[in-house]
Amino acid sequence: MATKAFAIIAGVGPGTGASIARRFAKAYPVVLLSRNSANYEPLVKEINASGGQAVGISADLSDSSSVKSAFEKIAQRFSSSPLAAAIFNPGGGFVRKPFLELTEQEFTAGYESQGKGGFNFAKNTLPLLLKATGLSFPPTLIFTGATASLKGSANFATFASGKFALRALTQSLAREFGPKGVHVSHVIVDGVIDIPRTKEWKFEHEDAKLSPDAIADTYWHLHTQPRTTFAFEIDLRPYVEKW
Amino acid sequence: MATKAFAIIAGVGPGTGASIARRFAKAYPVVLLSRNSANYEPLVKEINASGGQAVGISADLSDSSSVKSAFEKIAQRFSSSPLAAAIFNPGGGFVRKPFLELTEQEFTAGYESQGKGGFNFAKNTLPLLLKATGLSFPPTLIFTGATASLKGSANFATFASGKFALRALTQSLAREFGPKGVHVSHVIVDGVIDIPRTKEWKFEHEDAKLSPDAIADTYWHLHTQPRTTFAFEIDLRPYVEKW
Amino acid sequence: MATKAFAIIAGVGPGTGASIARRFAKAYPVVLLSRNSANYEPLVKEINASGGQAVGISADLSDSSSVKSAFEKIAQRFSSSPLAAAIFNPGGGFVRKPFLELTEQEFTAGYESQGKGGFNFAKNTLPLLLKATGLSFPPTLIFTGATASLKGSANFATFASGKFALRALTQSLAREFGPKGVHVSHVIVDGVIDIPRTKEWKFEHEDAKLSPDAIADTYWHLHTQPRTTFAFEIDLRPYVEKW
Amino acid sequence: MATKAFAIIAGVGPGTGASIARRFAKAYPVVLLSRNSANYEPLVKEINASGGQAVGISADLSDSSSVKSAFEKIAQRFSSSPLAAAIFNPGGGFVRKPFLELTEQEFTAGYESQGKGGFNFAKNTLPLLLKATGLSFPPTLIFTGATASLKGSANFATFASGKFALRALTQSLAREFGPKGVHVSHVIVDGVIDIPRTKEWKFEHEDAKLSPDAIADTYWHLHTQPRTTFAFEIDLRPYVEKW
Numbered sequence: 001m002a003t004k005a006f007a008i009i010a011g012v013g014p015g016t017g018a019s020i021a022r023r024f025a026k027a028y029p030v031v032l033l034s035r036n037s038a039n040y041e042p043l044v045k046e047i048n049a050s051g052g053q054a055v056g057i058s059a060d061l062s063d064s065s066s067v068k069s070a071f072e073k074i075a076q077r078f079s080s081s082p083l084a085a086a087i088f089n090p091g092g093g094f095v096r097k098p099f100l101e102l103t104e105q106e107f108t109a110g111y112e113s114q115g116k117g118g119f120n121f122a123k124n125t126l127p128l129l130l131k132a133t134g135l136s137f138p139p140t141l142i143f144t145g146a147t148a149s150l151k152g153s154a155n156f157a158t159f160a161s162g163k164f165a166l167r168a169l170t171q172s173l174a175r176e177f178g179p180k181g182v183h184v185s186h187v188i189v190d191g192v193i194d195i196p197r198t199k200e201w202k203f204e205h206e207d208a209k210l211s212p213d214a215i216a217d218t219y220w221h222l223h224t225q226p227r228t229t230f231a232f233e234i235d236l237r238p239y240v241e242k243w
Numbered sequence: 244m245a246t247k248a249f250a251i252i253a254g255v256g257p258g259t260g261a262s263i264a265r266r267f268a269k270a271y272p273v274v275l276l277s278r279n280s281a282n283y284e285p286l287v288k289e290i291n292a293s294g295g296q297a298v299g300i301s302a303d304l305s306d307s308s309s310v311k312s313a314f315e316k317i318a319q320r321f322s323s324s325p326l327a328a329a330i331f332n333p334g335g336g337f338v339r340k341p342f343l344e345l346t347e348q349e350f351t352a353g354y355e356s357q358g359k360g361g362f363n364f365a366k367n368t369l370p371l372l373l374k375a376t377g378l379s380f381p382p383t384l385i386f387t388g389a390t391a392s393l394k395g396s397a398n399f400a401t402f403a404s405g406k407f408a409l410r411a412l413t414q415s416l417a418r419e420f421g422p423k424g425v426h427v428s429h430v431i432v433d434g435v436i437d438i439p440r441t442k443e444w445k446f447e448h449e450d451a452k453l454s455p456d457a458i459a460d461t462y463w464h465l466h467t468q469p470r471t472t473f474a475f476e477i478d479l480r481p482y483v484e485k486w
Numbered sequence: 487m488a489t490k491a492f493a494i495i496a497g498v499g500p501g502t503g504a505s506i507a508r509r510f511a512k513a514y515p516v517v518l519l520s521r522n523s524a525n526y527e528p529l530v531k532e533i534n535a536s537g538g539q540a541v542g543i544s545a546d547l548s549d550s551s552s553v554k555s556a557f558e559k560i561a562q563r564f565s566s567s568p569l570a571a572a573i574f575n576p577g578g579g580f581v582r583k584p585f586l587e588l589t590e591q592e593f594t595a596g597y598e599s600q601g602k603g604g605f606n607f608a609k610n611t612l613p614l615l616l617k618a619t620g621l622s623f624p625p626t627l628i629f630t631g632a633t634a635s636l637k638g639s640a641n642f643a644t645f646a647s648g649k650f651a652l653r654a655l656t657q658s659l660a661r662e663f664g665p666k667g668v669h670v671s672h673v674i675v676d677g678v679i680d681i682p683r684t685k686e687w688k689f690e691h692e693d694a695k696l697s698p699d700a701i702a703d704t705y706w707h708l709h710t711q712p713r714t715t716f717a718f719e720i721d722l723r724p725y726v727e728k729w
Numbered sequence: 730m731a732t733k734a735f736a737i738i739a740g741v742g743p744g745t746g747a748s749i750a751r752r753f754a755k756a757y758p759v760v761l762l763s764r765n766s767a768n769y770e771p772l773v774k775e776i777n778a779s780g781g782q783a784v785g786i787s788a789d790l791s792d793s794s795s796v797k798s799a800f801e802k803i804a805q806r807f808s809s810s811p812l813a814a815a816i817f818n819p820g821g822g823f824v825r826k827p828f829l830e831l832t833e834q835e836f837t838a839g840y841e842s843q844g845k846g847g848f849n850f851a852k853n854t855l856p857l858l859l860k861a862t863g864l865s866f867p868p869t870l871i872f873t874g875a876t877a878s879l880k881g882s883a884n885f886a887t888f889a890s891g892k893f894a895l896r897a898l899t900q901s902l903a904r905e906f907g908p909k910g911v912h913v914s915h916v917i918v919d920g921v922i923d924i925p926r927t928k929e930w931k932f933e934h935e936d937a938k939l940s941p942d943a944i945a946d947t948y949w950h951l952h953t954q955p956r957t958t959f960a961f962e963i964d965l966r967p968y969v970e971k972w
Contacts, residue, residue, distance in 0.1 A: 152900030414638030
């Protein structure tokens, strides 16, 4: 893995993150970050076995020292490679409950994962993206949003406050680093994604769940946009989704 | 032009509409609509000369009988072909002036072009999109928005009221026809487009104008999304644009 | 009616418009505009009988010559009085139906009433508001919005395109005339209003309909704001309304 | 201070918080919360000297045990009084700097103050508001927002992520507790406020700064709205402000 541009995908479970990793691995060696190595190990094997290059590194994005340590490892392995793209996609597992039953720890978990996690990821990837040269496409930093990025529903205070904070961060980054040539985007995923965890969820209509591979195709499209024509935000939902 | 799927692009001048037409002409025979035949004739020649198929039809989209007549011609030529995509992209040329100097006719011109024009285009394309079968991608109806779709600036009452009305229409169509399998999208083009008319406009930074070809690539990407993963709205702007 | 400041309320049926008229009539002589004199006659009598001053004038706001004629009558009666406030509140009665069943006339009715109506009302009131002096509060121009000002729901293309256009207009006016001292506001009324027409509509919860008098109190509050502290937009809804 | 309804204002410096406290003190005994007793002491004296009733309590809203202790003191003093209104208004003092120069602590300060602070305040006031009876107006919980509640500008990542998180929280609370009769509102203060700290800031136009007393009048108006007609959000800005 010498001078070829590489990509980093943070938040790689069996869902969207894996599809994004597979999509970007068609073009770049990929670094997969996840808190738990069990999340990335099968995917690292799969990508390496099918002709791509993947490395997994454990990191808790809400912990700045853990992130620092992960990026030191990245720096060692990709010392002479430019960073082409960085994707922030850590999931939720957030508690959904009546507000008065929320503990302070439960409430702040949304911000820890999304706000602080997004901060640590941006803080460590932006210096690499800014100095990247020789890329086929502008260096790209994409964050995954959700319905809760735009609407604070009842019982969703935790998730929504984290996702709103992340969106604020991404807007601020797009306005600061866009003019420096870095493409910062925010993708609003509005609906249930078709992943192992939602396999059993039945809907009235077929195709009512978002396809992780189709989501990944849109991330890739964003990455390929020239700097004359950057998208900041796009919303994705199944054709039958109410919104 | 027998059973092969075709596409319709409305609003084909020398800018974005032409790029969209060229992009969709790589996959489909295209029908180009414009009020003035001078707008589409060079493009029709160019596409036909380079291996594609294009037909130009004159139509004033704000005039329902003119639109009806154009679609009768389309029905004759493409009687057995399914409609794969329809793009609404009529330009502006709207007057920008202090509100108290606007005549009623100047003010309503924004709505005539965008609101009523969008209505007539949707009214005539949706029946074709709904009955289209055998397509590679879901039937698609895309409308072009602008900065003024989201913000009514001083002196922009005409343009903004037209573009707001168009966005309302597209949201309503997406919610009604999405569940019927038609992909309705709205693209917010936020900035100056690099077309002949803006050739002389100089900016501090290079690449400060939107590329019509890159805009067209995004329209094509929207068209290729599966129904599990429809985007409704995406914003496009140059990397140095203030927003 | 000599030099005392006066107010104009357009769209005075038995609902919100009447409550606004009564509220502003506590402070000012009021001119009530409505297409149909039957709409304002009982209210004119009521206000005059209870110590206020009211005049009714018939006008179709979507027709510029009708509006011009109405404002000539206003100019005669209030030649030396400053205009303190003007309220745009024409109702809907818009058709709600599947898009493909909408005629062009049905679709454009939303814009005629709201977009063009708002234009004609602003065009005739702003010159009076700009030259008003000796007022207790900044001259004020308030427009009534609705849920459909922010969201184009399925089957609401007519109403939403009209209300979106009106909101675009009001934003543009606020940005142009705010710095000239005119307070332009847009009130989003989100829910069913408790008026004679909705008397029989039953809801699960009590107090589930908006109070026209409470809406009017908010219009009055907006009117009293000093120019240091203008509100542009406020949303009003019953406590049990879903949003 | 027996059974008379009272109000709590959090974030009471020499600016908006003080004006809100003075306004609500015309109707209710008020509890003033601030981290630093120097912030509320002059105001407590002033209100008590002018015929009102005020108590100051030191509390760090971002620290749940500090808030708990403050509300125990409140419970003792107002054991038999219903809570009529609670206002969350802690200021910023947030660092504004290029993103890559922000420390994690500087970045999270925005969330600590606004997100976690808002959580702790809501957690302790909502149980009191829910059980309040015999009030003149619906029990009310108002949060102060800012321009940065809606837009993440370059160099404002800290402030915007905190204010976005707070807005998410308030939306979620309004949707959960509105139907239970509590009026939850969010006021967007868009511009420079005329307070001692901004005294020397000069603008081209007079009256270009928001009046804290006028802001307070709007908070009071929100408090008086009946449950049929709750406002969730209102934006306030000087007449010459660009937006």
